[in-house]
Amino acid sequence: MNFRQISAAERTATMFPLQAYAFMSSPWPAGEEESYRRRMRFFETAVSLVAEEDGRALAGVAALRMRQNVRGLVHDMAGVASVSSHPSARRRGLVRELLQRLLRQMKDEGAAVSALYPFRASFYARFGYVGIPRQRTATFAPEGLRELVRAELPGEVELLPMSEGFRAYDDLTRELVGQVHGFAVFDEVRTAEFRDDKLWVAVARAEGRVVGAVRYRVDSYGGDLVASDLLHSGPLGRALLLQFFARHVDQVARVVVRLGPDEVPDLWATDFAVVTEGRVEYPRQGGPMVRVLDMEALTGSRAGPGAVTIEIADDDLIGGIWHLESDGSDGRSCTLAVTKGTNPAATLSAAGFSALLYGVLDPIEVVTRGLGQVSPAAIPALTSMFPRQMPYLFADF
Structure with missing residues (x-):
């Protein structure tokens, strides 16, 4: 199996058949491939990855370069799209491998957060994503x-x-x-x-x-x-x-x-x-999902007062022990500082921390959803620092 990044010009020959079969009426109407080819000039900056076997693309994923406001700080964002695979290649782990490569690359290129619209939320939950409100x-x-x-x-x-x-x-x-x-x-x-x-x-x-x-x-x-x-x-x-x-x-x-x-x-x-x-159903109308790709990039976000040390477990992108602190003693609104830490008072999954940051779950809900363990002493600080705040994901992709 060969995994590689392709150009926008290559998407028509490699990703179009996969996307057309997955998301369009099938067989697709005449002219659709040419229409897709003409649109590729708008995907020149997208990062597109494919898995190939014997020169044939079996699965593909892409990230659209975006910008997103998260608690007052605007970050580079990876908008994951074009996730598709050939029926004969499904359940082989190809999309999983492509997504892991894609998210790592996007973090390395400066993306601090990511969002997507899932065909099934439970699939993307394995990659650290958590749901936010659908429009x-x-x-x-x-x-x-x-x-x-x-x-x-x-x-x-x-x-x-x-x-x-x-x-x-x-x-x-x-x-x-x-x-x-x-x-x-x-x-x-x-x-x-x-x-x-x-x-x-x-x-x-x-x-x-x-x-x-x-x-x-x-x-x-x-x-x-x-x-x-x-x-x-x-x-x-x-x-x-x-x-x-x-x-x-x-x-x-x-x-x-x-x-x-x-x-x-x-x-x-x-x-x-x-x-x-607000209707959520699968596979066509999944509510959006988000996750954090870079912890230290969150420094400067708006946050309530408090300090706590957390561990993010079992995540290749943001795993580790992090000290979170925000202080408004200078007379301005509080801003978050993220540094390496020790002796965590809470252990969260990537999805659990993303839920707190985006403001869709509070610490108790993170625990009840199975997204982490929070000590009683850490609950007040996390509640204060990350008050509920429903995100408005305007962009569809």
Whole structure:
């Protein structure tokens, strides 16, 4: 078996057949391979690995170079994607070996964290990943926001095709990655593909500054307006975009829009009827998963006050004994310092520590989920240092 890294140009001959069989209708339609080949210019910076036997690719994995905010610190992130294998090669450990090689390489190249969307969460849990919230959707009739139509808001919304609104939309996402816990963006090479999306983008501005944006399509007259993430930098941006949706009252029956974990759509208006749904099912709609790749790179993250020493067991990437300390005595908000330590008060798996850092589990839940053992003395410090904070993983990949 030969394991090697391939170029973007090689992906069509090696990874495309595996991905097409795994994720598309099969046999795949004519023209799909050529469409895939044309897209490969947007994958020039991706790290793609394959396992080959007798010159034939049997499995492949890739990491997209991304940036992610984790507790106020923006890190290089490995967005794992394109994980697929030939049916005859499954259950042979090829994907496991490729993933181990990929994560090690991405850490060596500076990635501190990683995220993915799993076909089955239990498979990736073996690699130290832990689940975080899936994006939800809100579905509502636009007339439910009629009170917003009459509101005089200090701003305006511009309707543009994505090709013209791309720069404003992309600039907003790169602003939000510095502000929103869990938010992630692709590098400029991968992001450039979205400029060609056949979608509208509504761009909300106030005092000349972009404060909100949403991509969408209208599937039919009297049908649905289907939107991607409702992105905004605050309440005004949200209100301007919702007002824009409300003005489609005589055109569409429903608006369907994706939301971050902090949105509460039932409070958007009075007498507002809305269905908010977050669906997780396998293999097509797995909730996202994350993990830490580099402990020392976490120094500088926002954290509550406290100090504790932990051991991360049985992990080739972040295993060892680590002293974690945060101190706000200088009058500023606390920041985390990570150094080598001794005499741990807690033993965590990589997934258990990642759950604490990302804010999806507290120390008691880490124990009850079987992700570690925490002494009673360590619980207050870990609870204080890593308060619950739901991450918003904006990027789909």
